[in-house]
Amino acid sequence: MKEIYKGKAKTVYEDGNEVVIEFRDDITAFDAVKHNQIKGKGFYNAQTSAKLFELLEKNNIKTHYIGMDDDIRMRAKHVEIVPLEVIVRNIAAGSITKSYPIKEGKEFEKPVILFDLKNDAYHDPLLNEDVAEALGVSNREEMNDIRNIALRVNEVLKSFFAEHKIKVVDFKLEFGRYKNELLVADEISCDTCRFWNEKNESLDKDLYRFDKGDVLAGYKRIYDIVTSSIGTQS
Numbered sequence: 001m002k003e004i005y006k007g008k009a010k011t012v013y014e015d016g017n018e019v020v021i022e023f024r025d026d027i028t029a030f031d032a033v034k035h036n037q038i039k040g041k042g043f044y045n046a047q048t049s050a051k052l053f054e055l056l057e058k059n060n061i062k063t064h065y066i067g068m069d070d071d072i073r074m075r076a077k078h079v080e081i082v083p084l085e086v087i088v089r090n091i092a093a094g095s096i097t098k099s100y101p102i103k104e105g106k107e108f109e110k111p112v113i114l115f116d117l118k119n120d121a122y123h124d125p126l127l128n129e130d131v132a133e134a135l136g137v138s139n140r141e142e143m144n145d146i147r148n149i150a151l152r153v154n155e156v157l158k159s160f161f162a163e164h165k166i167k168v169v170d171f172k173l174e175f176g177r178y179k180n181e182l183l184v185a186d187e188i189s190c191d192t193c194r195f196w197n198e199k200n201e202s203l204d205k206d207l208y209r210f211d212k213g214d215v216l217a218g219y220k221r222i223y224d225i226v227t228s229s230i231g232t233q234s
């Protein structure tokens with residue numbers, strides 16, 4: 001298989017008209033200034049992502065997910081990635097508490113959706129529909145469709161995790177264009193979501209970002225929940 005992309009934590013291979021996404025043990029934060037390897041992290045992210053994509057599909061949300069080739073390799077449809085990071089926030093945490101006058105832990109009355117341009121060199125700047133259109137990366141209609149899907153994803157994730165007493169604080173989605181459709185793509189894992197337990201302790205990458213505790217234990221907690229509660233695809 002031909003390698004077509006190597007990111008900070010995943011490597012993507014092309015296999016005919018599909019791709020195989022390998023989840024590596026690399027973990028990075030702060031524009032990859034901080035980077036390490038945590039043995040087993042790739043496994044937990046691959047498995048968590050697979051189960052969450054299955055959960056979305058069960059709820060009639062279309063994703064790029066096809067299945068797992070092995071423990072750390074996901075087979076997916078070869079989409080054209082929309083170069084936007086779609087951030088959904090239920091509770092204020094992370095960058096929004098730095099950019100705007102809002103305190104960490106504040107619950108939003110309704111979900112807040114933000115679009116960042118996927119561009120490391122420019123540090124993923126926030127953009128609106130006009131900028132996206134001017135840059136030629138998307139347009140108002142597509143961003144409105146993305147927004148509606150992101151809100152549905154949020155409802156599914158929030159209600160699933162609420163049953164397990166986990167708060168979905170925020171998360172990042174990426175979308176792919178595929179045969180005139182938008183599919184949820186990339187990954188949904190502890191690298192791309194903030195999850196808090198009942199004591200508002202992090203079970204996600206903030207453990208790594210801020211040296212808050214055992215990173216793998218947090219990732220495993222989420223993995224245990226999703227793998228024991230979301231059935232295997234029939």
Ligand code: UDP
Nearest residue numbers: 087093094095096170171172191192193194
């Ligand atoms: N996020 C991500 N990739 C990015 C930026 C953000 O997966 O390049 C996720 C992040 O893990 C969090 C949410 O999106 O769950 C919101 O991130 P935020 O904008 O607060 O940035 P951060 O504080 O993570 O730098």
